[in-house]
Amino acid sequence: MKIQGKNILACVLLCACTVAQAAEPIRIGMIDGMSGAFANAGEAVVRNLQVAIDKVNARGGVKLPDGAHPLALEIFDNKLGVEESLLEFKRLTDQRIPFIVQGNSSAVAAALLDAVNKHNQRLPNNRVLFLNYSAVDPALTNEKCSYWHFRFDANAxxxxxxxxxxxxxxxxxxxxxxxxxxxxxxxxxxxxxxxxxxxxxxxxxxxxxxxxxxxxxxxxxxxxxxxxxxxxxxxxxxxxxxxxxxxxxxxxxxxxxxxxxxxxxxxxxxxxxxxxxxxxxxxxxxxxxxxxxDGAKDGASDRFYHAFRERYPQPKDDYVHLRMHLMIEMLVTAIEKAKSTDALAVAKALEGAHYQNAFHEATMHAADHQLIQPxxxxxxxxxxxxxxxxxxxxxxxxxxxxxxxxxxxxxxxxxxxxxxxxx
Incomplete structure (x- = not known):
């Protein structure tokens, strides 16, 4: 009985260790202004991203061959400055965070895109993917387009x-x-x-x-x-x-x-x-x-909005960006399709990817990584x-x-x- 007890204990410890390893979070690094004149815009982004991430985690997380992984949002305050953004990008890559999200300021986005391109070329074993939720300079998906950049907002x-x-x-x-x-x-x-x-x-x-x-x-x-x-x-x-x-x-x-x-x-x-x-x-x-x-299609749009407002009931927090929720869902689907968080594999899975829920439909254009949506x-x-x-x-x-x-x-x-x- 004693030996059997030891075996059971060892098995429990092994299982716990395996679960802990499988549960390592997939980190998303947000570089945006959380202080200064546009802090309210950065805070609105965090609320939207967190609701979308919590929804993924509530259904079990991101499914990979080694098990399910939760998503985790990490915030890097760039004070909406270009130089600060590049410093925060260095911090992010030093921590080997595979996904960067940003959007408030096209000038910042352009600087980050250049930094991402150079970083991924220099360090192919620590590549990052840049997901853009609001920077709408058309050049980012035209003459400055990059394999490592995907825009989820309509451009200017x-x-x-x-x-x-x-x-x-x-x-x-x-x-x-x-x-x-x-x-x-x-x-x-x-x-x-x-x-x-x-x-x-x-x-x-x-x-x-x-x-x-x-x-x-x-x-x-x-x-x-x-x-x-x-x-x-x-x-x-x-x-x-x-x-x-x-x-x-x-x-x-x-x-x-x-x-x-x-x-x-x-x-x-x-x-x-x-x-x-x-x-x-x-x-x-x-x-x-x-x-x-008009609330049709089973009221799916209304339910989406109500769920956000239940989480953030204060009137000042009522600013909902569907594209940010969509971005997280499309990223998760791409990671699961790629069976990896490797930037190259996830980018390949995102190209041409289609999203559809009960009230919205979108496709990631493969030629320039611009999301096409109503x-x-x-x-x-x-x-x-x-x-x-x-x-x-x-x-x-x-x-x-x-x-x-x-x-x-x-x-x-x-x-x-x-x-x-x-x-």
């Missing part, structure tokens, strides 16, 4: 294409003012607006084209005064975070009653900041919003006026679909010449 040209489809149909749009943040992304938004409006509505006059320092303007009143003086009947902006919130707040205070065509006007304080002045005037473009459809342009409405199930951030204002573009109509030509590693 794709988003602008959706917005200008709405403007094209607006016979009251004649004079448009462009305003944006003074870095690569802001310049690209202005360029895309000019090019696409010239093609779709050559009668429209651009009456202003202004760039302002990113994250440094506390009072946008002087900019709003210029917009008002220009006689613009619409504004196009790619501003995000506090730069958008403060811009629309100043527009409200200054009594600027023009339409705002935005990339991100449906969250991070913007709806509450502009209030009634935004009703039927503020538009946003995204791959999803809480009021998509886009919605939605217009701000007052919830109490009816016609919407949800408001945003407890503001009393929500967004209702004005234009839906299926995935096939969001895809644009690419100039990417992908260099694929041999091994």
């Amino acid at each position: 040209d794709m988003r602008m294409n959706a917005l200008t489809e709405v403007i094209k149909r607006d016979n009251r749009a004649h004079r448009i003012y462009l305003i944006g943040q003074d870095y690569s992304f802001g310049r690209l938004v202005a360029q895309a607006a000019r090019t696409q409006l010239a093609a779709k509505r050559p009668d429209i006059q651009i009456v202003g084209d202004e760039l302002h320092p990113i994250g440094k303007i506390k009072d946008f009143a002087p900019y709003i005064a210029k917009i008002k003086a220009s006689g613009a009947d619409a504004v196009i902006t790619g501003n995000w975070g506090n730069d958008l919130t403060l811009l629309v707040k100043a527009a409200k205070e200054f009594g600027l009653n023009t339409k705002f065509y935005t990339f991100y006007g449906n969250g991070l304080g913007a709806p509450a900041a502009i209030g009634d002045a935004g009703v039927d005037r503020v538009r946003a473009v995204a791959e999803w919003h809480p009021n998509v459809g 886009l919605y342009v939605s217009v701000m409405r007052k919830k109490s006026d009816g016609g919407m199930r949800f408001d945003n951030e407890g503001s009393g204002y929500g967004f209702k679909t004005e234009l839906y573009l299926p995935a096939a109509r969001t895809a644009l030509p690419t100039s990417c010449k992908m260099q694929r590693p041999l091994r």
